[in-house]
Amino acid sequence: MGIKIILMICIYPVLFILHFALKYQADSSARARRIYFGVKLTAEQAAAPEVRKVSGDYNRLLGILLAVFAVLPLPALFIPWFSVYFTFQMLWMFAVIAGYLLAFVSANGKLKQIKREKGWRREEERYLAVELKSAGMIRKVNFRQFALPILVSAAAPAGSFAGLFGERLRDMSVAIGSFACCTVLFYAAAVWLDRLPVRVISTESEINVNYARAQKQLWKNFWQRGAWLNALYTVCMIPAFGRAGGLWGIFLPASALYLAAQLILLVRLLKKKKDLDVLYAGHMDMEPGDDDDKWAGGMFYYNPRDRHTFVQSRDGSGSTCNLARPGGKILMVFCGMCVLLALFSCVWVMLTEFTPIRLEVREERLIASQLKQDYAIPLVSVQEPALLKELPSFSKVSGTGMDTLLRGTFRVPEEGRCQLFLNPQNTVFIRFEYGGTIYYMSGGNDEETLEAWNALGFSQN
Amino acid sequence: MVIILNDDSDVPVYLQIRNQIVMGISDGKLKAGERLPTVRALADEIGINSMTVNKAYQMLKQEGYILTDTRNGARVRESFPRREELSSRAREELRRIISEAKLSGMSREDFFRECSRCFEGEE
Numbered sequence: 001m002g003i004k005i006i007l008m009i010c011i012y013p014v015l016f017i018l019h020f021a022l023k024y025q026a027d028s029s030a031r032a033r034r035i036y037f038g039v040k041l042t043a044e045q046a047a048a049p050e051v052r053k054v055s056g057d058y059n060r061l062l063g064i065l066l067a068v069f070a071v072l073p074l075p076a077l078f079i080p081w082f083s084v085y086f087t088f089q090m091l092w093m094f095a096v097i098a099g100y101l102l103a104f105v106s107a108n109g110k111l112k113q114i115k116r117e118k119g120w121r122r123e124e125e126r127y128l129a130v131e132l133k134s135a136g137m138i139r140k141v142n143f144r145q146f147a148l149p150i151l152v153s154a155a156a157p158a159g160s161f162a163g164l165f166g167e168r169l170r171d172m173s174v175a176i177g178s179f180a181c182c183t184v185l186f187y188a189a190a191v192w193l194d195r196l197p198v199r200v201i202s203t204e205s206e207i208n209v210n211y212a213r214a215q216k217q218l219w220k221n222f223w224q225r226g227a228w229l230n231a232l233y234t235v236c237m238i239p240a241f242g243r244a245g246g247l248w249g250i251f252l253p254a255s256a257l258y259l260a261a262q263l264i265l266l267v268r269l270l271k272k273k274k275d276l277d278v279l280y281a282g283h284m285d286m287e288p289g290d291d292d293d294k295w296a297g298g299m300f301y302y303n304p305r306d307r308h309t310f311v312q313s314r315d316g317s318g319s320t321c322n323l324a325r326p327g328g329k330i331l332m333v334f335c336g337m338c339v340l341l342a343l344f345s346c347v348w349v350m351l352t353e354f355t356p357i358r359l360e361v362r363e364e365r366l367i368a369s370q371l372k373q374d375y376a377i378p379l380v381s382v383q384e385p386a387l388l389k390e391l392p393s394f395s396k397v398s399g400t401g402m403d404t405l406l407r408g409t410f411r412v413p414e415e416g417r418c419q420l421f422l423n424p425q426n427t428v429f430i431r432f433e434y435g436g437t438i439y440y441m442s443g444g445n446d447e448e449t450l451e452a453w454n455a456l457g458f459s460q461n
Numbered sequence: 462m463v464i465i466l467n468d469d470s471d472v473p474v475y476l477q478i479r480n481q482i483v484m485g486i487s488d489g490k491l492k493a494g495e496r497l498p499t500v501r502a503l504a505d506e507i508g509i510n511s512m513t514v515n516k517a518y519q520m521l522k523q524e525g526y527i528l529t530d531t532r533n534g535a536r537v538r539e540s541f542p543r544r545e546e547l548s549s550r551a552r553e554e555l556r557r558i559i560s561e562a563k564l565s566g567m568s569r570e571d572f573f574r575e576c577s578r579c580f581e582g583e584e
Contacts, residue, residue, distance in 0.1 A: 307509060
């Protein structure tokens with residue numbers, strides 16, 4: 001159940017992030033920026049009954065999607081097979097993304113059609129406004145602001161790798177290091193967003209410069225606080241991974257708190273950006289250029305003439321990539337491959353869970369296999385074999401840990417690193433040494449284990 | 462100062478940049494001695510090749526509107542060469558505008574009134 005809850009904690013927020021981001025895009029952001037579902041409209045055009053109907057239908061659909069998708073994963077927690085649960089979670093996540101994107105793209109299509117039919121589009125509005133006084137001159141992010149959280153983050157895996165926190169933590173230094181890398185990613189994201197052009201809102205340069213400064217300050221604060229949160233979370237992993245059974249004690253509450261805090265930061269950022277737009281609403285005398293045709297579905301930017309690989313997203317709440325640039329294409333292929341990999345992993349996890357493990361003695365070797373041959377150990381090299389009725393406590397270093405399969409490298413107290421290949425549901429297990437490594441093995445069931453044990457014992461005699 | 466660029470326009474982008482900077486100086490939106498963004502910064506902001514911005518800056522420099530040096534980047538000049546006549550390119554442009562005005566049926570008086578309004582900086 002623990003791993004299922006962790007998986008749910010990681011995936012469940014996708015629904016709320018998407019819901020609020022897309023609701024924000026269609027609501028306050030639209031009013032301030034004159035971009036409605038990725039379509040540029042004037043305030044008068046936006047007040048037309050046809051447009052309001054599209055908006056109303058969209059909000060209703062979003063409410064239904066939220067209600068349906070929020071409930072679905074809860075009963076799924078009781079699915080007894082991990083692989084089925086994992087597949088369900090993956091499919092649920094893709095369904096959430098597809099559902100919300102389709103709702104938005106559909107609203108975008110309807111508005112584009114209304115705009116076309118009403119003749120609201122004017123060719124002279126297809127322009128790009130650039131503020132000469134802020135071009136390349138406003139930078140809020142520098143490395144010093146992020147150096148301390150990066151150092152704190154790096155200290156955790158470095159200390160673990162050096163063995164300062166014990167042998168158990170040394171095994172986990174790569175995992176802790178991956179959390180630490182996220183702090184560097186926060187810094188990279190801050191630098192990247194700091195360099196993006198900010199929309200020109202006024203014919204007055206001073207207003208544009210102040211607005212750009214305020215926008216970049218908000219983003220800098222968001223990433224800096226996120227980096228600190230990530231650094232603290234990385235440090236928390238030391239006691240979380242350091243204690244046997246510490247998964248429930250520290251890891252889960254720390255992860256839940258971390259995700260909640262990051263979500264709060266995101267919501268605060270959106271709120272502050274909205275407040276900023278409201279504050280400057282009276283000064284926004286510069287309509288954005290009409291570049292609807294460069295935004296497929298209102299959210300995917302494709303403009304071969306623009307050399308930017310990353311641009312501000314249509315609603316101004318973040319950034320997106322230009323799919324016409326090589327970088328954008330590579331990123332799209334990467335995203336596609338991630339989706340395929342996620343689907344492939346579902347098949348792989350199912351095969352792993354539902355294919356029984358096999359343990360047999362064949363041609364004077366102890367063969368352990370599942371899907372492929374995992375171990376082939378010459379019987380003459382097997383030392384100190386023992387038949388166990390109970391498994392010792394252990395923690396996973398690397399490999400597979402399922403209710404019906406433990407396979408890979410595990411750490412057993414007082415014995416150190418061991419190789420496990422067994423079904424923990426069984427009641428008998430074989431322990432032996434080979435080449436200086438301790439092995440714990442079993443067959444798919446107790447009969448198979450005893451059969452292998454008898455063959456092994458016969459050979460030993 | 463805000464510059465407006467239209468990549469569907471027949472006027473090349475470098476000329477659009479040049480024209481708008483000249484208009485900005487003339488209208489007083491860009492003051493004498495004011496710093497302009499570097500070639501790279503402006504190219505990054507617009508999302509175009511640096512060569513395009515460089516071409517516009519070189520043109521402005523040749524025409525005596527801006528000064529460029531490697532340490533301070535580009536600045537609007539304190540004083541401009543007083544030729545007291547239009548350049549040959551501007552005269553050519555004016556001829557084209559007059560032709561369009563004539564063909565559209567505009568009278569000489571209306572045309573001069575329009576020119577006067579533009580000269581005084583009225584919208």
